[in-house]
Amino acid sequence: MLRNKEFRSFILLFGLLTIVFTIIGWKITEAAGILVLISAVVFGVVFFVFTQKRYESIARISDQIDLVLHNEERLFMEELQEGELSILQSEITKMTQRIREQNDALKREKAHLADSLADVAHQLRTPLTSANLTLSLLENTTDQNERKVLIRETEELLLRMDWLLTSLLKISRLDAGVVMFNNETIVLSTLLENTLRPLAIPMELRNIRIRIEIPEAVRIIGDSGWLAEALQNILKNCMESLDEGGQIDLVCSDNPLFTELAIHDSGPGFRQADLPHLFERFYRGEKDKATGYGIGLALCKMIVTQQNGTITAKNHPQGGALFTLRFPK
Structure with a gap:
């Protein structure tokens, strides 16, 4: 003293x-x-x-x-009696609680980052190993037709790795909160046309039919580029589960509160064990036809929810997967 x-x-x-x-x-x-x-x-x-x-x-x-x-x-x-020290004690208690919560959040983020890095390394190791094996076969192959096939496989592996890294970069930007979404008025039918255009050839090769029921007057508010990315990821997920000759329905409903877009495929639907984890990062489930990396739907949900929308997935009562997106007015 x-x-x-x-x-x-x-x-x-x-x-x-x-x-x-x-x-x-x-x-x-x-x-x-x-x-x-x-x-x-x-x-x-x-x-x-x-x-x-x-x-x-x-x-x-x-x-x-x-x-x-x-x-x-x-x-x-x-506990102190009423007075200046009591007020000081109360503020310090609040401060320590906030510090503890922030510390716990940092620990969780650190663990999540470590898990994410391990997942990324695992996801990249598979196509890299395949690419190395393909290049080794290419080196020892003299048949021109077989060499063309191996070169095409290598190109596909490189494209898959490029898509993976690009998607991970987008997810990291969304996680960091550095993405500035445009709030523009979007004609939903035009958005779907732009979304389906890059998928037209793969769908035609597999004879996948598209049925669209969307009124021309329906409009939503959001970023057309990012929403097209989200819708493409959903459609790709539907295509993975379809056999040749399958069908995807896109049906829109509108009310004073929100605009709803339902995407329904004619595939086998989801396993019950997979339903709670569909939008988790790097989750692939146990589908025999799963060829992705488990980040498409996670990226899709981040894009939609950060624009104040919602997305859910479940099995349709008549069979197949059903994705429901809602965009508030």
């Missing part, structure tokens, strides 16, 4: 004032001087004891803060 410069200055000033008023009182009467001196001593002792207790409370709070800074899991603070 005496290390406080202000407190030492106060003691010095209080002592000088006590001496001055004691002398003045003594000159008036001896009893007045003694009364002034006794009053000053009593007031000084009471003030010293009271201040000492306040400093002890502050010291205990300081010790608890030091424990927080050293990652102490449990924090105990005694």
Whole structure:
């Protein structure tokens, strides 16, 4: 307590004032001087004891803060009476709670980052291994037709790795919150036409039919480029599950609250065990036809939800998978 410069200055000033008023009182009467001196001593002792207790409370709070800074899991603070220290204690308790929550969040993010890096390494290792094997076969093959086939396979592997890295970059940008979405009015039928155009040839080769029921007047608010990316990922997922000659239905309904787009395929639908995990990153399930990396639907959900929309997936009552997207007015 005496290390406080202000407190030492106060003691010095209080002592000088006590001496001055004691002398003045003594000159008036001896009893007045003694009364002034006794009053000053009593007031000084009471003030010293009271201040000492306040400093002890502050010291205990300081010790608890030091424990927080050293990652102490449990924090105990005694209850103080109403006053400045009680307010200070309440604010420190709130601060420590926020620090603990942020620390827990950072630990979870660190663990998630480590898991994500391991998943990325695993996802890249498979096509890289295949590419290395294909190149080895290409080196030892003299037949021109077989070499063309191997070169085409290598190109496909490189395209898959490029798509994977591009998708991971998009996910990381969305995670970091650096993507600025455009709020533009989009004609939904035009958006679907632009989305389906790159998929037309693969669908035609597999004889997959598309049925669209979307009124021309329906419009939504969002970023057309990112929403086209999300819809393509859904359609690719539907195509993976379809046999040749399958069908995909795109049906729109509109009401004063939201616009709903339902995407239904004629495939086998989802396994019950997969339904809770469909939008989890790197989750691929146990489908025999699964050839993706488990990030398409995760990316799709991030795009839709960050534009205030919702997306769900379930099995259609008549069979097949059903994706439902809702865009608020």
